[in-house]
Amino acid sequence: MSGVRIGVLALQGAFREHIAMLKRLNVEAVEVRLAQELDGLDGLIIPGGESTSMGLVAERWGLVEPLRRWVRGGKPTWGTCAGMILLAENATGQKLGGQALIGGLDVTVNRNYFGRQVDSFEADLDVPALGDTPFHAVFIRAPAITAVAEGIETLSTVASLGDETESVIAAVRKGPILATAFHPELTDDLRWHRYFVRVVTEYKSCSG
Numbered sequence: 001m002s003g004v005r006i007g008v009l010a011l012q013g014a015f016r017e018h019i020a021m022l023k024r025l026n027v028e029a030v031e032v033r034l035a036q037e038l039d040g041l042d043g044l045i046i047p048g049g050e051s052t053s054m055g056l057v058a059e060r061w062g063l064v065e066p067l068r069r070w071v072r073g074g075k076p077t078w079g080t081c082a083g084m085i086l087l088a089e090n091a092t093g094q095k096l097g098g099q100a101l102i103g104g105l106d107v108t109v110n111r112n113y114f115g116r117q118v119d120s121f122e123a124d125l126d127v128p129a130l131g132d133t134p135f136h137a138v139f140i141r142a143p144a145i146t147a148v149a150e151g152i153e154t155l156s157t158v159a160s161l162g163d164e165t166e167s168v169i170a171a172v173r174k175g176p177i178l179a180t181a182f183h184p185e186l187t188d189d190l191r192w193h194r195y196f197v198r199v200v201t202e203y204k205s206c207s208g
């Protein structure tokens with residue numbers, strides 16, 4: 001075991017797949033549905049799915065404030081796809097009134113950037129933080145990051161819609177917060193999960 005315990009928000013979406021990836025890395029992984037299940041965790045993954053539904057369930061179950069406290073408290077958090085939308089301070093093209101649901105990551109996402117025209121696609125992304133081999137990324141009705149505040153590190157980009165010579169941001173990191181517009185849990189490539197486990201381990205050793 002790696003010695004860290006990571007929760008996956010299990011309200012809706014692809015949480016089982018994240019748990020399976022973490023288990024393959026010998027990491028203790030648990031489903032999170034209640035605020036008290038955040039206690040004792042070293043990291044949290046907010047999966048892909050549908051951000052509006054996930055937000056509504058989180059509100060109904062009283063999880064929004066505990067999740068905000070978790071993220072603002074500097075706890076390692078990784079949002080994939082819909083999870084990334086929930087972490088963004090600003091979102092465009094969304095039903096929830098443009099207001100951040102959880103927030104904490106100072107970026108602007110376009111919630112259905114790719115969703116309107118191409119439901120899903122795959123692309124090989126250069127991700128220097130993961131090494132030389134490109135990462136084969138699966139995008140499903142995917143958002144994109146259209147603006148970032150100072151201090152946000154871009155980990156990867158993808159060709160923008162309609163103009164292959166331009167790109168939009170597909171993965172970012174700010175300290176303990178990681179966000180990817182695509183779904184690493186739907187591939188066989190464990191590198192993003194390993195990367196997040198490393199972030200979680202580093203933060204645990206700093207704060208512990």
Ligand code: GLN
Nearest residue numbers: 048049050051081082140
């Ligand atoms: N665009 C979707 C949303 O608004 C996210 C899609 C996904 O997570 N695969 O929630």
